[in-house]
Amino acid sequence: MSPLRVGVVGVGVMGADHVHRLATRTAGAELVAVADPDRGRAQALAADVGDAISVHADPLELVADERVDAVLLASPGAVHTEQLLACLERGLPVLCEKPLTMDAESSEQVVRAEQELARPLIQVGFMRRFDPEYAELRSMIGSQRWGRTLVLHQIHRNLSVPNPRFRSEMIVRDSLVHEVDCARWLLGEEITAVQVIAPAPTSHALEGVADPQITIFEMASGAVVTNEVFVNSRTGYEVRCEAVGESGSAIIGRPGSGIYTTAVDETGGGWGGRIVPDYRERFARAYDLEVQAWVDAARRGDVVGPGSRDGLAATLACSAGMESLRTGARVEVPQAPLARC
Ligand code: ISE
Numbered sequence: 001m002s003p004l005r006v007g008v009v010g011v012g013v014m015g016a017d018h019v020h021r022l023a024t025r026t027a028g029a030e031l032v033a034v035a036d037p038d039r040g041r042a043q044a045l046a047a048d049v050g051d052a053i054s055v056h057a058d059p060l061e062l063v064a065d066e067r068v069d070a071v072l073l074a075s076p077g078a079v080h081t082e083q084l085l086a087c088l089e090r091g092l093p094v095l096c097e098k099p100l101t102m103d104a105e106s107s108e109q110v111v112r113a114e115q116e117l118a119r120p121l122i123q124v125g126f127m128r129r130f131d132p133e134y135a136e137l138r139s140m141i142g143s144q145r146w147g148r149t150l151v152l153h154q155i156h157r158n159l160s161v162p163n164p165r166f167r168s169e170m171i172v173r174d175s176l177v178h179e180v181d182c183a184r185w186l187l188g189e190e191i192t193a194v195q196v197i198a199p200a201p202t203s204h205a206l207e208g209v210a211d212p213q214i215t216i217f218e219m220a221s222g223a224v225v226t227n228e229v230f231v232n233s234r235t236g237y238e239v240r241c242e243a244v245g246e247s248g249s250a251i252i253g254r255p256g257s258g259i260y261t262t263a264v265d266e267t268g269g270g271w272g273g274r275i276v277p278d279y280r281e282r283f284a285r286a287y288d289l290e291v292q293a294w295v296d297a298a299r300r301g302d303v304v305g306p307g308s309r310d311g312l313a314a315t316l317a318c319s320a321g322m323e324s325l326r327t328g329a330r331v332e333v334p335q336a337p338l339a340r341c
Helices: 013-024 039-049 059-064 077-090 104-115 132-143 168-187 284-300 308-327
Strands: 004-009 029-035 054-056 070-073 094-096 122-124 149-157 191-197 213-219 224-230 238-245 249-252
Touching: 004 013, 004 059, 004 284, 013 029, 013 039, 013 070, 013 284, 029 039, 029 059, 039 054, 054 059, 059 077, 070 077, 070 284, 077 094, 077 104, 094 284, 104 308, 122 308, 132 168, 132 238, 132 249, 132 284, 149 168, 168 191, 168 213, 168 224, 168 238, 168 308, 191 308, 213 308
Parallel strands: 004 029, 004 070, 029 054, 070 094, 094 122, 149 224
Antiparallel strands: 149 238, 191 213, 213 224, 238 249
């Protein structure tokens, strides 16, 4: 079987990481094109990883490039709708970094456009579904070894977010969105209501940014999910999840055991051992497995993992989260039939 010729749109932090992944450790894939409005950046990256890689400043030119069989979209969410629709129109499999799009209307437009095709083409970049610990936790929950799972506690901390555009809403759309997908996927049910509570903000956050945020998801079965998202935690990248069942619980993402603190001391270390700096390291294996699964599926003419309907469901829950962030109220999540688990 010939390799899948992949084009990558957007070569910022995550796009560049995927470019290296595709060029060096994804079997059955050939990186043939990159696109970024910053052509110089795209050119430098292309030269770094190979030769004969086309460089485009216009992402739509890459989508139209005859050499491209499949597209990995790592561009900002605000430009996804147009780029996704272009991929669907050309019949190209696409791995789209989250969020699918920025609002429910455009996410629905994408889901409908995909449904008109003979087969689905979109995988959404919820990479945690490919993380071995998350996968194990999901099968433990599914086995009901501790009875029903009643509560999930999800912790999501970033070291810091230097981007001044990363305001309170971005914490919902860009960071909490992972917790939305994990809650739906781990528990196998929809989120019915969301409430965001903003504690006193850290002094490390920019003026006016609500960081950390505590968010509560009510699930269809009555289970409750608590989320702490703290993007200027100053400790490192910590993603943990504890599932609490009727007669037992399990926790993933905790590197040590016993008393564990991540507060950094004068030696630069914490009692809990080394904390990774960001998601590229914490989820490196998950990203590798995700991209490999996408390439394998595309070569078979298939699509696996989270699809556009999961992307729509995440958009609906995050839109409710943004409303709750503004008003402080509990907001119900519309149960769109297109977006069911
Ligand atoms: C980033 O876009 C990610 O996807 C990371 O997983 C998340 O931890 C971070 O907060 C986001 O900005």
